[in-house]
Amino acid sequence: MHIKVLRDDLLDGVGPIQAVVETKRSLPILSHLLLETSPSHLSVFGTDLDIGVRKRIPGEVVKEGSVALSARKLYEIVRELPATSVDLIVDDELTATITCDNSEFKIKGLARNDFPSMREPQQSGIVLDRRLFRDMIRRTLFAVSSDQTRYTLNGILFRVTSQDVKMVATDGHRLAMTNHELSGKSESSSTLTPVDAIIPRKAAAETLKLLREEPGEVTIEISDNHLLLHTDDILIDARLIEGQFPNYEQVIPAHAAKEVTVNREAFIAGLRRTSTILGERAVPTTMKLTPGKLLLTCVNLDLGEARERLDVEYQHEEMSVGFNARYILDFLGALTTDQATIRLQDPLSPALFTGKDDARYTCVIMPMRL
Amino acid sequence: MHIKVLRDDLLDGVGPIQAVVETKRSLPILSHLLLETSPSHLSVFGTDLDIGVRKRIPGEVVKEGSVALSARKLYEIVRELPATSVDLIVDDELTATITCDNSEFKIKGLARNDFPSMREPQQSGIVLDRRLFRDMIRRTLFAVSSDQTRYTLNGILFRVTSQDVKMVATDGHRLAMTNHELSGKSESSSTLTPVDAIIPRKAAAETLKLLREEPGEVTIEISDNHLLLHTDDILIDARLIEGQFPNYEQVIPAHAAKEVTVNREAFIAGLRRTSTILGERAVPTTMKLTPGKLLLTCVNLDLGEARERLDVEYQHEEMSVGFNARYILDFLGALTTDQATIRLQDPLSPALFTGKDDARYTCVIMPMRL
Numbered sequence: 001m002h003i004k005v006l007r008d009d010l011l012d013g014v015g016p017i018q019a020v021v022e023t024k025r026s027l028p029i030l031s032h033l034l035l036e037t038s039p040s041h042l043s044v045f046g047t048d049l050d051i052g053v054r055k056r057i058p059g060e061v062v063k064e065g066s067v068a069l070s071a072r073k074l075y076e077i078v079r080e081l082p083a084t085s086v087d088l089i090v091d092d093e094l095t096a097t098i099t100c101d102n103s104e105f106k107i108k109g110l111a112r113n114d115f116p117s118m119r120e121p122q123q124s125g126i127v128l129d130r131r132l133f134r135d136m137i138r139r140t141l142f143a144v145s146s147d148q149t150r151y152t153l154n155g156i157l158f159r160v161t162s163q164d165v166k167m168v169a170t171d172g173h174r175l176a177m178t179n180h181e182l183s184g185k186s187e188s189s190s191t192l193t194p195v196d197a198i199i200p201r202k203a204a205a206e207t208l209k210l211l212r213e214e215p216g217e218v219t220i221e222i223s224d225n226h227l228l229l230h231t232d233d234i235l236i237d238a239r240l241i242e243g244q245f246p247n248y249e250q251v252i253p254a255h256a257a258k259e260v261t262v263n264r265e266a267f268i269a270g271l272r273r274t275s276t277i278l279g280e281r282a283v284p285t286t287m288k289l290t291p292g293k294l295l296l297t298c299v300n301l302d303l304g305e306a307r308e309r310l311d312v313e314y315q316h317e318e319m320s321v322g323f324n325a326r327y328i329l330d331f332l333g334a335l336t337t338d339q340a341t342i343r344l345q346d347p348l349s350p351a352l353f354t355g356k357d358d359a360r361y362t363c364v365i366m367p368m369r370l
Numbered sequence: 371m372h373i374k375v376l377r378d379d380l381l382d383g384v385g386p387i388q389a390v391v392e393t394k395r396s397l398p399i400l401s402h403l404l405l406e407t408s409p410s411h412l413s414v415f416g417t418d419l420d421i422g423v424r425k426r427i428p429g430e431v432v433k434e435g436s437v438a439l440s441a442r443k444l445y446e447i448v449r450e451l452p453a454t455s456v457d458l459i460v461d462d463e464l465t466a467t468i469t470c471d472n473s474e475f476k477i478k479g480l481a482r483n484d485f486p487s488m489r490e491p492q493q494s495g496i497v498l499d500r501r502l503f504r505d506m507i508r509r510t511l512f513a514v515s516s517d518q519t520r521y522t523l524n525g526i527l528f529r530v531t532s533q534d535v536k537m538v539a540t541d542g543h544r545l546a547m548t549n550h551e552l553s554g555k556s557e558s559s560s561t562l563t564p565v566d567a568i569i570p571r572k573a574a575a576e577t578l579k580l581l582r583e584e585p586g587e588v589t590i591e592i593s594d595n596h597l598l599l600h601t602d603d604i605l606i607d608a609r610l611i612e613g614q615f616p617n618y619e620q621v622i623p624a625h626a627a628k629e630v631t632v633n634r635e636a637f638i639a640g641l642r643r644t645s646t647i648l649g650e651r652a653v654p655t656t657m658k659l660t661p662g663k664l665l666l667t668c669v670n671l672d673l674g675e676a677r678e679r680l681d682v683e684y685q686h687e688e689m690s691v692g693f694n695a696r697y698i699l700d701f702l703g704a705l706t707t708d709q710a711t712i713r714l715q716d717p718l719s720p721a722l723f724t725g726k727d728d729a730r731y732t733c734v735i736m737p738m739r740l
Contacts, residue, residue, distance in 0.1 A: 073673060076646040082639070095674070103643050107674035269452070273473050276446040303443060304465070304477035 001035075001065025001090040003042050005057055007081045007100060013044035013055040014078050018071040020206050022048035033074060034115045035088070036066035042088075045118060046071055051203045052118050052237040053210060067096055067109035077105055119237050121230045125221035126160055126195070130211055130231065132180060133218050135336070136167045137208050139178040139361050142330040144201045145171035152243040156204050158227075160195035168248050174327045175248055175364040176334075195222045198245055203227065203238035210234060252364055253350045256343035260289060261313035261356055264340050268332050270308035271325045274298040277306040284322030284368035289314050289344075298325070321347040322368040328353070331363040371405075371435020371460040373412050375427055377451045377470060383414035383425040384448050388441040390576050392418035403444060404485045405458070406436035412458075415488060416441055421573045422488045422607040423580060437466055437479035447475055489607050491600045495591035496530055496565070500581055500601065502550055503588050505706070506537045507578050509548040509731050512700040514571045515541035522613040526574050528597075530565035538618050544697045545618055545734040546704075565592045568615055573597065573608035580604060622734055623720045626713035630659060631683035631726055634710050638702050640678035641695045644668040647676040654692030654738035659684050659714075668695070691717040692738040698723070701733040 014033065023031045034045040039061060045054040067090040077098065078086075087099040094109040137156065145153035150172075157168040166179040199207075207229060211218060221228040222240070229236040274285055274296045281300065288295040289312070296308040321344060332340060337355030344351050347370065353363040384403065393401045404415040409431060415424040437460040447468065448456075457469040464479040507526065515523035520542075527538040536549040569577075577599060581588060591598040592610070599606040644655055644666045651670065658665040659682070666678040691714060702710060707725030714721045717740065723733040 070673065073646065073649075077643070077676075080639070080643040080646055102640070102679040104677045105647065105674065106676075107647070108672075269450070270472070273447070273450040276443065276450055277475065277477070279443075302478075303440065304475065306447075306476075307474045309472040 002062035003037050003059045003088050005042055005059035005086055007083050007086050009057045010086055011078045013057045014075050016210050017044055017046040017053050018075040020053050021046040021071040029114045031071055032068040032110055033071045034068045037061045037064045047116055050239050051206055054235040056233045065090055066112040067094055068115050069096055069109050119228055121228055122221055125219045127217050127219050130216045130218045134208055134211055136178050137204050139334040140167045140169040140176040141204050143169040143171055143174055143176035152245055155198040155200040155241045157245040158197045158199050173366050178361045197222050198241035199227055200241050207236055253352055256345045256352050258316040258344045260342045261339050264332055264335055264338055266310055270296050270310055271329050274306040274308050275325045285325040286320055286322050288320045290318050291315055322370040327365050372432035373407050373429045373458050375412055375429035375456050377453050377456050379427045380456055381448045383427045384445050386580050387414055387416040387423050388445040390423050391416040391441040399484045401441055402438040402480055403441045404438045407431045407434045417486055420609050421576055424605040426603045435460055436482040437464055438485050439466055439479050489598055491598055492591055495589045497587050497589050500586045500588045504581055506548045507574050509704040510537045510539040510546040511574050513539040513541055513544055513546035522615050525568040525570040525611045527615040528567045528569050543736050548731045567592050568611035569597055570611050577606055623722055626715045626722050628686040628714045630712045631709050634702055634705055634708055636680055640666050640680055641699050644676040644678050645695045655695040656690055656692050658690045660688045661685055692740040697735050
């Protein structure tokens with residue numbers, strides 16, 4: 001095998017994929033990346049058996065071939081190389097020689113045969129805008145449960161119908177839900193098979209990192225309990241969580257008569273400030289609503305208290321309700337509108353957080369008893 | 371007590387000083403910062419008993435007074451405040467009320483009496499350029515020993531004579547030494563008392579952070595085994611290490627006939643690259659010198675090897691010598707000249723690293739057996 005690639009292209013492939021690779025597994029091959037040529041490019045592939053990622057890098061192939069090299073070492077080497085052309089030659093003993101400018105590295109590789117195989121895309125599936133798909137993950141990922149005993153909650157529900165695409169995650173204290181209506185054109189909704197899949201947290205988080213925030217599309221296929229995502233140059237193959245996601249619709253409050261509208265940035269700043277007094281304690285932040293005003297209060301009995309006054313749109317009677325500020329901040333951090341709307345019924349009923357005049361993103365947060 | 375200060379000024383004082391404060395000590399007062407007014411400013415003071423730091427912040431004093439507040443909480447609060455005016459009011463029960471824009475914090479304080487006292491400067495001492503003093507610390511700090519059984523090596527020797535100021539640190543494997551000739555004017559060398567002090571690692575490291583990289587001077591006093599450093603607005607009081615620094619001059623090689631001159635940046639890049647193959651191993655980097663050329667080689671028996679070719683000025687016979695690359699990188703990182711000079715005698719004798727044509731900074735590094 002012999003290929004010439006640009007160092008920056010090589011780093012672009014090796015960097016994100018080595019982060020996916022598991023180094024603690026007992027199978028040594030899993031700490032490696034498979035480098036493989038095809039006539040016009042080099043493909044870099046890494047997997048931890050739960051998620052596999054392959055990226056194509058442009059290169060001038062002198063001689064075709066393949067080799068598996070230590071992911072971490074390859075990354076550390078490529079990172080330090082100057083930004084110029086890199087020559088990668090692999091001999092019959094699978095020793096790779098990497099030459100770049102005045103530097104030369106020889107590292108021992110493993111054979112392609114030992115490497116797990118990867119599914120290939122089927123040229124069909126749901127086509128979504130890449131940024132939209134990233135945004136949907138970003139809006140729900142924080143609500144994924146870490147409770148290992150509730151494994152169907154350890155991922156994001158990904159549901160596709162002929163009308164829309166939905167993502168939902170919940171940890172029992174809060175639920176995040178985002179949906180996107182399918183217009184029917186580029187997304188070929190007419191030919192869509194309905195999908196109901198649970199994408200594990202790691203696969204969702206890695207996808208967020210791997211799909212760049214660039215214009216473009218992503219094609220999504222679900223089969224045999226695997227999720228296959230692909231763009232022009234990247235292919236992600238993730239094992240899905242088996243089982244039934246709970247019926248989340250029942251926790252979405254039907255009655256929530258009192259509506260508050262608050263500026264997103266001011267709300268974030270206020271919650272961050274009042275939270276400083278709390279430290280690690282799971283103490284509620286009190287929201288006291290009076291017409292036109294929101295007063296945030298946190299009390300730490302050992303230390304003192306913090307208050308923040310915000311101007312809001314609110315026209316109902318006085319009401320006090322307590323929340324875990326972290327949950328609200330997670331929601332506000334993923335919100336893309338300038339104003340947030342909160343719908344409340346009473347201090348013990350779940351509250352509905354959305355963007356103002358925007359039904360595409362909703363969080364349900366359980367209050368804390370004051 | 372009542373004072374109005376700007377949030378940015380307050381953060382400027384609280385931020386660096388809270389980093390000095392020890393939070394794990396049994397004495398609760400040591401996790402606090404003492405805030406104290408004088409007619410025209412607020413002083414912020416923190417100490418871990420080994421090093422104390424006081425900083426003056428401009429402010430409008432409405433009522434004089436003092437209070438000790440939790441360093442970490444105060445920092446977390448001030449960091450989140452908007453960049454505007456802050457009101458700090460302390461009542462007779464030592465509850466501090468911090469008001470800024472729409473935010474209000476009440477935190478419980480402790481009395482000034484409980485706080486350790488700080489030495490005051492005596493208006494005499496050595497006056498040095500602040501950046502020079504920082505540079506001298508930066509050039510030697512990395513060579514300070516971590517071996518607790520050799521406690522006189524756990525700091526930087528600071529030696530002042532009528533001719534010059536010197537800093538030296540060593541861990542037995544390498545020695546870093548920098549000196550600055552006193553010109554006699556701003557530094558008032560005529561009235562100088564000779565000084566021989568060992569500044570502990572933490573005090574040196576904190577001083578590096580606290581003294582900004584700005585033009586200006588620093589006054590240095592040594593008395594009662596304490597180092598007192600002051601600038602216009604900051605005062606650092608550090609306990610010195612007691613004992614005798616070893617006679618370091620005997621390890622500086624008198625004979626080192628072979629001279630190599632190498633570009634600093636290329637040398638750093640080459641050493642970083644060849645080191646990637648090593649991982650955590652204490653394996654030597656081989657420097658093979660031939661006229662005009664330097665070949666760096668690292669071998670990791672499990673993985674492979676790395677080579678880097680550099681053009682250098684060298685006119686002696688071929689020679690190979692091994693070093694811990696980390697030690698050379700530490701030296702090169704603190705070097706301010708474009709070219710480095712290495713003087714070698716033979717593969718087992720200590721080597722002398724300096725800036726080219728610059729005798730003010732020297733490292734002595736012991737080779738590793740190949």
